[in-house]
Amino acid sequence: xxxxxxxxxxxxxxxxxxxxxxxxxxxxxxxxxxxxxxxxxxxxxxxxxxxxxxxxxxxxxxxxxxxxxxxxxxxxxxxxxxxxxxxxxxxxxxxxxxxxxxxxxxxxxxxxxxxxxxxxxxxxxxxxxxxxxxxxxxxxxxxxxxxxxxxxxxxxxxxxxxxxxxxxxxxxxxxxxxxxxxxxxxxxxxxxxxxxxxxxxxxxxxxxxxxxxxxxxxxxxxxxxxxxxxxxxxxx
Amino acid sequence: xxxxxxxxxxxxxxxxxxxxxxxxxxxxxxxxxxxxxxxxxxxxxxxxxxxxxxxxxxxxxxxxxxxxxxxxxxxxxxxxxxxxxxxxxxxxxxxxxxxxxxxxxxxxxxxxxxxxxxxxxxxxxxxxxxxxxxxxxxxxxxxxxxxxxxxxxxxxxxxxxxxxxxxxxxxxxxxxxxxxxxxxxxxxxxxxxxxxxxxxxxxxxxxxxxxxxxxxxxxxxxxxx
Numbered sequence: 001x002x003x004x005x006x007x008x009x010x011x012x013x014x015x016x017x018x019x020x021x022x023x024x025x026x027x028x029x030x031x032x033x034x035x036x037x038x039x040x041x042x043x044x045x046x047x048x049x050x051x052x053x054x055x056x057x058x059x060x061x062x063x064x065x066x067x068x069x070x071x072x073x074x075x076x077x078x079x080x081x082x083x084x085x086x087x088x089x090x091x092x093x094x095x096x097x098x099x100x101x102x103x104x105x106x107x108x109x110x111x112x113x114x115x116x117x118x119x120x121x122x123x124x125x126x127x128x129x130x131x132x133x134x135x136x137x138x139x140x141x142x143x144x145x146x147x148x149x150x151x152x153x154x155x156x157x158x159x160x161x162x163x164x165x166x167x168x169x170x171x172x173x174x175x176x177x178x179x180x181x182x183x184x185x186x187x188x189x190x191x192x193x194x195x196x197x198x199x200x201x202x203x204x205x206x207x208x209x210x211x212x213x214x215x216x217x218x219x220x221x222x223x224x225x226x227x228x229x230x231x232x233x234x235x236x
Numbered sequence: 237x238x239x240x241x242x243x244x245x246x247x248x249x250x251x252x253x254x255x256x257x258x259x260x261x262x263x264x265x266x267x268x269x270x271x272x273x274x275x276x277x278x279x280x281x282x283x284x285x286x287x288x289x290x291x292x293x294x295x296x297x298x299x300x301x302x303x304x305x306x307x308x309x310x311x312x313x314x315x316x317x318x319x320x321x322x323x324x325x326x327x328x329x330x331x332x333x334x335x336x337x338x339x340x341x342x343x344x345x346x347x348x349x350x351x352x353x354x355x356x357x358x359x360x361x362x363x364x365x366x367x368x369x370x371x372x373x374x375x376x377x378x379x380x381x382x383x384x385x386x387x388x389x390x391x392x393x394x395x396x397x398x399x400x401x402x403x404x405x406x407x408x409x410x411x412x413x414x415x416x417x418x419x420x421x422x423x424x425x426x427x428x429x430x431x432x433x434x435x436x437x438x439x440x441x442x443x444x445x446x447x448x449x450x451x452x453x454x455x456x457x458x459x460x461x
Contacts, residue, residue, distance in 0.1 A: 013320045077443070078436075078440070080391070080439070081394050081397065081398060081440050081443070082398065082435075082436050082439075083398040083401040083402075083412065083415075083432070083436075084398070085401040085402055085404070085412055085416075086401065086412075086415055086428075086431070086435060087432075089418070089428050089432070090428060090429065090432060092419065092423075093419060093423040093428055166308070170308070170309075173311075174310075174311075174312055174402065176312075177312075177404070177405065178416075187312050187316045188312075188405065191319075191405055191406075197320075199319060199320055200316060200317065200320045202313070203312075203313040203314070203315075203316025204317075206309075206312065206313035206316070207309045207310065207313045207314075207317075210310050210313070211305065211309070214308045215308075
């Protein structure tokens with residue numbers, strides 16, 4: 001395998017990586033850092049969006065009916081065992097073809113458990129007295145769901161979005177291994193060309209983006225929500 | 237629908253499994269060994285870190301903070317940091333080192349949570365019976381924390397099984413090697429699917445095995461429920 005060939009070791013890899021990061025040529029065109037960052041973010045954004053489209057209605061209805069608790073636990077446990085690389089490769093090998101569309105679908109599937117579990121727990125943990133009171137006031141089932149349970153579940157739904165976004169942005173890197181785009185390209189091309197400085201520079205950029213997502217405004221989105229929310233369900 | 241002259245390329249093929257038994261077994265063994273070594277080494281590091289963070293409270297913040305930041309770095313980027321180092325390069329060590337770093341957070345967090353969850357009266361009773369620090373740790377605190385510690389080991393093991401596949405980027409990905417080989421080999425679907433399913437099955441098998449081990453190690457928890 002070409003990736004596994006032995007790379008000779010230049011002594012100044014770190015210095016060369018800094019040179020790579022400062023080379024204007026690496027910021028131009030469709031293989032440049034800005035375009036790859038943009039590609040990385042739009043792949044991640046669409047993936048989380050499509051995942052939410054599936055997971056949120058399902059979680060809200062299941063949570064409202066009080067069913068499927070076991071189902072959501074099984075989904076999140078089994079999903080941990082599925083390697084994202086396998087998911088990405090399988091979708092890249094279908095008729096969809098490799099590229100960003102296959103990546104978005106694979107990552108969306110990957111993002112569903114975090115969104116599903118959090119939203120489900122959010123609805124389930126709404127104070128039963130509050131739901132009882134709403135019913136007593138003559139609210140229909142759907143009104144209870146949309147006007148009582150949903151608003152009260154918002155902090156946990158937001159936590160699910162946060163977890164899913166952080167995970168997807170980190171994992172989107174792997175798409176480059178199977179012909180997808182995004183910042184992972186810099187690393188995989190570096191391994192392919194046995195270019196250590198580029199590998200290191202790519203690692204730095206990807207780590208920076210992931211850390212920015214986890215500890216930046218997206219990672220702390222719940223700070224802007226009303227206080228007193230329950231702890232988010234953890235799905236590492 | 238097959239185009240004229242195009243060879244059949246099914247997702248599931250028993251013939252593939254029979255023809256490639258050797259490769260599959262080799263990849264599976266590599267995968268299992270990498271996983272077991274990772275979790276063992278990670279536990280050897282995580283356990284003392286957790287005990288220290290438990291005894292010296294001020295350590296808990298920094299330890300969880302650092303392992304948390306390391307956990308946030310995407311796997312491919314982590315390998316990209318380790319591989320260019322002279323001592324590592326494109327070796328199995330690189331994969332092992334990266335995977336150990338990943339497993340740390342879950343193991344430290346769960347061990348610490350377990351130790352912190354030991355009821356104070358249990359500790360006082362043991363102290364009253366003359367248990368010293370070390371005996372208290374091994375005979376009282378660790379057994380009580382065991383369900384939480386083992387839950388961490390389960391999550392770390394299952395996640396490691398999935399993550400080993402990314403090691404393919406430095407040439408040591410266990411079943412991930414077959415997944416990518418299948419992809420590069422004109423998308424050999426049977427190879428991709430077989431290796432993927434084996435990886436998932438391996439993760440679930442480890443999970444069930446560890447769940448069983450936890451039950452055996454904590455007979456008192458069974459009686460209570």
